[in-house]
Amino acid sequence: MKLIIKKAKRAFNRTKIPGARWVINQYIGCQHACKYCYAKFMCRWYDYGEWGSWVVARENIPELAEGKKVEGQVYMSSISDAYQPIEKKLELTRRILEVMDKGTELSILTKSDLVLRDIQLIKEFKDISVGLTVNGFDKEVKKEIEPLSPPIEKRVNTLRSLHEEGIQNYAFISPIIPGLSHIEEIVEKTKGFVDYYWFEFLNLRASGGKFKRWLKEISPESLEILSSQNGMEEQVASIEEIIKREGILAKGVYSHYP
Numbered sequence: 450m451k452l453i454i455k456k457a458k459r460a461f462n463r464t465k466i467p468g469a470r471w472v473i474n475q476y477i478g479c480q481h482a483c484k485y486c487y488a489k490f491m492c493r494w495y496d497y498g499e500w501g502s503w504v505v506a507r508e509n510i511p512e513l514a515e516g517k518k519v520e521g522q523v524y525m526s527s528i529s530d531a532y533q534p535i536e537k538k539l540e541l542t543r544r545i546l547e548v549m550d551k552g553t554e555l556s557i558l559t560k561s562d563l564v565l566r567d568i569q570l571i572k573e574f575k576d577i578s579v580g581l582t583v584n585g586f587d588k589e590v591k592k593e594i595e596p597l598s599p600p601i602e603k604r605v606n607t608l609r610s611l612h613e614e615g616i617q618n619y620a621f622i623s624p625i626i627p628g629l630s631h632i633e634e635i636v637e638k639t640k641g642f643v644d645y646y647w648f649e650f651l652n653l654r655a656s657g658g659k660f661k662r663w664l665k666e667i668s669p670e671s672l673e674i675l676s677s678q679n680g681m682e683e684q685v686a687s688i689e690e691i692i693k694r695e696g697i698l699a700k701g702v703y704s705h706y707p
């Protein structure tokens with residue numbers, strides 16, 4: 450993995466991510482290298498090779514974030530995973546949590562159990578939520594499309610640990626691929642210890658041509674549903690049914706259908 454150290458101009462940038470006003474990206478690029486990753490468009494500006502093979506670490510973000518007060522929710526992170534493997538060594542995310550104003554409304558979304566390392570720091574924040582992406586793929590599918598991210602069971606256990614530690618948590622069920630994602634199963638596995646859910650269908654356009662070709666080969670019917678308005682309306686309705694049936698709190702269901 451190629452590591453590039455850079456400096457940023459500011460710690461917080463405005464965002465249109467639902468529910469958030471600011472985003473903080475101490476890393477650009479992600480070692481988890483998910484094949485469908487929406488952030489791989491960053492390769493247009495960072496010409497270091499294939500998505501997943503490089504990471505830019507913005508080493509001065511902790512200094513820039515120190516004590517700074519921002520109104521509205523800060524989302525960590527949108528073009529990387531704040532707890533990807535390199536974080537074990539660099540501890541950039543940890544240093545940000547150490548110096549950030551503890552009144553900041555912060556939402557951390559990750560696929561990694563490494564977030565548990567920082568549990569004591571997380572507890573210092575007055576308004577914080579920690580989400581784990583759990584997507585209900587079979588092992589073989591996960592191996593194909595996100596081979597380097599932690600196993601789903603580890604993420605489920607992380608959600609349980611966060612709950613046991615009294616930290617507000619959420620499950621981000623994403624990306625949902627009709628026919629390949631077992632949504633009800635993952636909801637049943639997690640609902641006893643998850644505060645709320647977000648559901649998001651695969652964003653076909655952002656997933657890129659290569660991923661679309663893979664999906665067409667593996668499951669053409671999934672691609673057909675994701676490309677059809679009727680198909681997507683039925684899918685969204687089926688998620689709403691699950692939400693009702695399981696009695697869970699959901700903050701949103703995103704279809705990305707144009």
Ligand code: SF4
Nearest residue numbers: 479481482483486529
């Ligand atoms: S963990 Fe998130 S940011 Fe990292 S490659 Fe996967 S989808 Fe992209």
